[in-house]
Amino acid sequence: MIAARRHRFGASLIDTLILTVPGVAIRSVALSGPAADGGEQAAGSGWLDLWLANPYAGNPFWYLDVAVAIMLLLYLWICHAYWGQTIGKRLCRLRVVRADGTPLTPSQAGVRSVVSAAGNLIPYVGLLFSLVDGLWIFGPSKRCLHDVVAGTVVVDLKAVAGETGGRSGRPLVLTVGLLVIALPFAWFLWIAWG
Template sequence: METNPYAAPEATVDDVRAWDAQGLEERKASRGKRLGAALLDGAINLVWAVPVFWGAVMAADVGKGIKPAAPTGGVMLLGFALLAAIFVVNCVLLHRSGQTLGKRMLDIAIVRTDGSRMGLLRYIFIRVLPVGLLGAIPYIGWLASLVDPLLIFGNERRCLHDLIADTIVVDV
């Protein structure tokens, strides 16, 4: 067999994102890492929530005739700007690598069960929205909101939103 001396070199390169369906089971993220990522995401959300709520409290004080220590609108505007920034960063990360900021810090990612990339639209409309709508049902919504995270303790270590969206959280 003749080889072309001018051809590009051929090599097998293992890409971090090239998941194989059999290897996903061994790469599943631990319950502790998933909890840690959720807690980190919650802490990151405090970055925008604190200024918004602080501004709201100051606005209520202004309504009672108390002079605020800082400009109320400016504090709330800062909070909403931080909310927008965190939202955009998380959307970009989810679209590119299946990670939120918290998941990225703990080196875990969301992928489809066949190992393919999970897109942003799938995350929003199939992973988040159905469980959110179930949770909004009066009188029984709390049950869906309770069952969703508790399913992590099953053999598959997948929450209800993972089962609905056909996704799995794996170590990167």
């Protein structure tokens, strides 16, 4: 059974938080030192300017953005190629499979990961590309653009295994997992913007 949109959103949120913590840490360490242009960042290189325009123009730390995007790509590719699921998908009981229900090939996982991470690397239209990729899920097949391009679907493991009703320890595990992820994330944000 195709995974519900809300479950995919939850898994994506967990994975985003997992990857944001090291991304913020990398950027915080780099931004605390002297900038490449003699100690000051270029004018007009605020976060909003960087995301909506060219993230590389006027940004002496553009290589960090590329490194974080490559980290995202590798995380998605390795997790999907070997296990068919990321940490977020595992916690939400989801798995990525081929459209016919068989396990992914490493090349399919790679294509899916490249399309998914591309929005972080494309100047000027990257944010728009990511938005289109995510909104594609509201089509009748409930598949994001990266799923359509790679020929994959995300399935709900509870429905596939035939689990019905009954409460298990999963909500508690998910809540504890989210807290473990959210607390360091909140701490890094507090340090970065405090």
